[in-house]
Structures are given as structure tokens and as C-alpha cells.
Amino acid sequence: MYAAGDVRIENVPDARLIEPNDALVTVTRAAICGSDLWPYRTMEHSDGGRRMGHEFIGVVEAVGADVRTVKAGDLVVSPFLWSDGTCVFCREGLHTSCLHGGRYGFDDVDGGQGEAVRVPQADGTLVVLPVGRDDALMPSLLTLSDVMGTGHHAALAAETGPGKTAAVVGDGAVGLCGVIAAKRLGAERIIILGRHPDRIALATAFGATDVVSERGDEAVERVRELTGGFGAHSVLECVGLAGSTRTALEIARPGGAIGRVGLPQEEVIPEALPTFFGNLTISGGPAPVRAYIEELLPDVLEGRIEPGRVFDRVGPLDEVPDGYRAMNERGAIKALIEF
Amino acid sequence: MYAAGDVRIENVPDARLIEPNDALVTVTRAAICGSDLWPYRTMEHSDGGRRMGHEFIGVVEAVGADVRTVKAGDLVVSPFLWSDGTCVFCREGLHTSCLHGGRYGFDDVDGGQGEAVRVPQADGTLVVLPVGRDDALMPSLLTLSDVMGTGHHAALAAETGPGKTAAVVGDGAVGLCGVIAAKRLGAERIIILGRHPDRIALATAFGATDVVSERGDEAVERVRELTGGFGAHSVLECVGLAGSTRTALEIARPGGAIGRVGLPQEEVIPEALPTFFGNLTISGGPAPVRAYIEELLPDVLEGRIEPGRVFDRVGPLDEVPDGYRAMNERGAIKALIEF
Helix, strand or coil: CCCEEECCCCCCCCCCCCCCCCCEEEEEECCHHHHHHHHHHCCCCCCCCCCCCEEEEEEEEEEECCCCCCCCCEEECCCCCCCCCCCHHHHHCCHHHCCCCEECCCCCCCCCCCCCECCHHHHCCCCCCCCCCCCCCCCCCCCCCHHHHHHHHHHHHHCCCCCCCCEEEEEEEEEHHHHHHHHHHCCCEEECCCCHHHHHHCCCCHHCCEECCCCCHHHHHHHHHHHHCCCCCEEEEEECHHHHHHHHHEEEEEEEEEEEEECCCCCCCHHHHHHHCCCCCEEEEECCCHHHHHHHHHHCCCCCCCCCHHHHHHECHHHHHHHHHHCCCCCCCEEECCC | EEECECCCCCCCCCCCCCCCCCCCEEEEEEEEEEHHHHHHHHCCCHHHHHHCCCCCCEEEECCCCCCCCCCCCCCECCCCCCCCCCCCHCCCCCHCCCCCCCCCCHHHCCCCCCCEEEEEHHHCCCCCCCCCCCCHHHHHHHHHCCHHHHHHHHHHHCCCCCEEEEEEEEHHHHHHHHHHHHCCCCCCEEEECCCCCCHHHHHHHHHHHHHHCHHHHHHHHHHHHHHHCEEEEEEEEECCCCCHHHHHHEEEEEEEEEEEECCCCCCCCCHHHHHHHHHCEEEEECHHHHHHHHHHHHHHHHCCCHHHHHEEECCCCHHHHHHHHHHHCCCCCCEECCC
């Protein structure tokens, strides 16, 4: 990406092993993330450009001398951040705060929207998939790199559970995965806040029981009507805009929890006093999806959840620029890249 | 209280039973709360004045026809809010959101800093104390009406537990009770942020292991130094000012939790992005102390905790105006009123 709206496919030097804990991975599937749209909308021109992409599945071509858990030929999925798996935060399941981790596309690490990636901290980062590289489950497996784990994180942070009402703010890929996660965790009722008919249809297929298409104060009123006047026990904030954040805080029931996974676009959290008087819990952040892959994988492999249905656009690498355009115009929920 | 700084002792009509679920309680001990200092500093003049006080122990004189769990002669402690004990929120332990509850000193309900109080929803509100009215444990038992339960709430909201480091922001009565609560819940290390020697001495006696007397950025740096650069797992925010809130958020470790019990003096919560990237949990609010009395009572009765030591000023009703003055000037931590 060279600037807002300017995504190009270019030849770059081949990815190669550098550190002894690296793996070299040939990408077989990648995705465009909703978070890639922030720079797509706002990035200043950069002469050198920026490598993009952080969601991918691929085949291990080679590993450094210290790598123990993956080997050449393995099909692997990567979380959207790399992490060592051994530091104090990784051991606590908070791989997003890994002391030796980092982001794809920065500091000599390739982006996932390309043919090959050098994966640092391969042992801590990669998870071997027990399927062939073109298995029909590829789209769902690919969501384990980000959106399904992020929806799960939102649901956990929002303390979703049996008997509870969950409300999901946002009908993008993460919000839709949040619906899957809320249902998987036993929510009795799942309210989706969104207004795009195809996305709402998918949310309903995933388990949403109620749809609120209003916005702002009207949305708050509608959720209260649906919940006996009290609001939702668990609110999954899957957008990050000022308005959606405010809505998320206002539709929570006293004693309820808000799980934030949408990247906040404002420097403050509003509603300090109402959230205080309501004893609300505000939690969440970037999802430590590495911590969740093993837990979610069996459900994907056995077909109990189908998060891959969020991909409504599939194409080869050359179509990545069009994929960005389509997602930015909301003509696509999420684009999958096949190599 | 007629205005900021203007507290008077006056004769008012005798408290009496009005509703069938009322109890009439003759007050034997009461307290001045840190939260009473907000109006003491800011209240506009009111011709009628405002009844003050919401922490008290007393003897039941009479009960309404529907009251079942307390009877004339019982010595009882009241939480700082009254609540029915039966609504959906009370059943969940969130008595501060009781559908039929309310505050002392408003709407024909007397304040606790007086000789007698009509207690609405007596069955849901009052807890019988198995001691005599002048038992030596009175100061500690009185803290169950507010500050000890509030410190406990902060510690719970901050997810304090064994092996964790807790940091307590504020050395007032609530912060000091927060230290007791953190120790009681098993915190391995307890850092008190405060600078008044007598309060710090009490915090240390209650179990604080480290003292940070710096403020602002220096306090943040000092807590990080004490915690291997990471911050505290559990932060108890016991002040509510803009600066203390910011400090509380900044000294939390990634993945940590902040329990807010200081009444927020700002309309927004700062640090939306750092708290997001650190996956922090922000929780807390007015403490449902009614939910905690039964749990904390045995520890007080058996001397395992001594929260009554926060009272460093004792006097009769006539000295209430001086008690406000002393607390406001930080010449006293907390004033106890004996009848």
C-alpha cells in the first residue's frame, strides 16, 4: 500500500530465513482484514510503500535451526501477530502482549498478502492444521488467524454465557464471528445491531435471534425494549467508532460487560459516570487469537461452526486491490485470496 | 447541609414508620463518608437544607406490618443504600441497581447522621448484628455499611487474587479498606499510592508491602520499577479524580484490571487506546455492600480484619460539623459519631 486507496501487487525480494527461530511459509490462502481498511482510508503517501496482510495459511518450506514444532511440508495457520509462546504474557494467554512478538509487514517481516512470509518465533506462532492444503474447510480455518478468534475474544470479554443476552454491535466479519462465538458460549438470546440485509441474513444463520437496524438513541431504545427495559448482559463492540462505542455502553444492562474488539477511533471512552453507576465492566482489546486456535479448531474441523461463510469474495492475488475497494465500499464482507 | 461548608445540627420531626416494609431505627453509631465531602465542597445554598449521612448502626424500635427478618430490639447495620433484596438485580448481588431501592437523605427518608432513621425495604436492607450496642467492634462493624464493602468491591472488580500484585490508588478510608480487602483475597504484593504518613502507616499495618508517594508520571514510573516494568495485575481506584484515574489506568499490567470505586469527577475515561492495546479490564462502580456484609462479618467478629482503625476521630452528634471540617482538611481520615 502506497497511500490511501493505492494498493499495488509488486515483485519483492524472496522471503528467506534470517533468524534461527524463523519459518519460511509459502502462502496458500490469505485474507483482507477490516483493520486493513483504516490505512486504506487514511494512509499518507509513502515512497517505499507498506507490506500488507496478517491473516494467512500456508505450507512450511524451511525452518531455522531452533524450530522444533513445525517442519517443512506442514500446513500451518498463523495468528495475526507472531509471538514466542514462552514469555510471561504468552503463558498467561495474552500473546498480543508477547515480550518478543510483533506485527506482520513491519521490521523486515513480510505481509500476509503475498506469496511467502518469513514467520519469526515459528514455534510460538504457527499451528499445524491436520488437513490438505485445498480442504473445503480452508475459509473457516483461515478465520482462526483473526476474525473468529477476535469474535471469540469479544464474547469472552463481554462475559457471554448460558442464560445471558448478548448484543453484537457491528455486522462486519468480526461482528458475525461474534454472533458465532456468543452462540457457542451458550448465550440464550443474541441481538445483532446492523442494517445490511445480506449480513443480517448471515447473522441470523449464525444464531442471532433479534435484529436491531436502528442507530444511535433509537437503537438503544430498541435494545431496551427487547430486554425488559434493562439492556444486554454482554455487549460485543466490533466496530470501534465513537458512535458504536457509545451505543455499546448504553445498551449494556447494569452489572453487564462490554467486550471491545473494534479498534477505538477516539482517545477517550465516553460515559464515565453512567458506566460507573451501572457497575459495567469494559474489557477487551486486540485478541490473543493464538490462545484460542486450539480451542476453536475442533469446532471448525467437525463443522460445528462455519465462520468461513463471512468470505463472500474469492480471487487470486491480482485481485487484492479490487478486494480492498469492494470491502471499503461495503460491497463485500470479507475477501479471501487463493494462491 | 445548607451549602458548601455549612453543616448544622437541627431538630427535625421525629422519624416514623410510613410504609409497611419500613423499620424505625434509633441510631447508635454513624459516620461521615468521603463522598459527603463532595457536597461539602460544592453544594449551592438550599433553603430547606439536605439530610446527610448513609452509614449507620442502630437499634430497631418498631417495624411495619410486612417486615419479617428484623424486629424491635435488634441491633442492625445498614448498607449505604436501601434495597428490596428480592428484585432481579438484588438476586444477582447488584443491590445498587435495586429496582425498588434508594438513597438515604432523599424523598422523605432520613439521613444517617441523625438520631433516628426510617429504613424502607427493611427486610432487604438491614442485617442483624450478633453483638451488644456498645461492643468494642462497633467501629469495624460500622465500616460494613460502606467503606469496607467498597474496598472489597474495588478489589473484586480489580480481580485481586493469590499471587497477584495489587496497587491501591488513594490512602483515604476506602483505599485503606482496599488494602485490607486485597490482602484478604490473597494478593502477594500490595502497593499503596499515597503520601500522608499516618495513613501510610495504617496501610502498612493492614498489609501494604510497598509505598509509592510520588504522583503522576513519577508514580507510574515507580510502580513499573517495583513490578519488573509491567505494572500491577489489579489496580484499586479509590479516589475518582482525573489524575488518579489516569494513574490507575497507566499502572495496570497488560491483561490487568482496574476496579473503580472513587466517584468519577470527569465525564470520560481517558486512555481509550492504551487500555485497548493492553487488554485492560475497567470495572467497578458503587459497591453493592449489602451483598458483602454476610461474607465480611465473620472476619470482623473474629478479629481477622480491623477496618474500624480507619476511624481516627470520634465524637457526639454535636461535633459533626467539626468532623466534616477535619476530614475536608485531611486532618482526619474518617469521623465516627457516637450517640
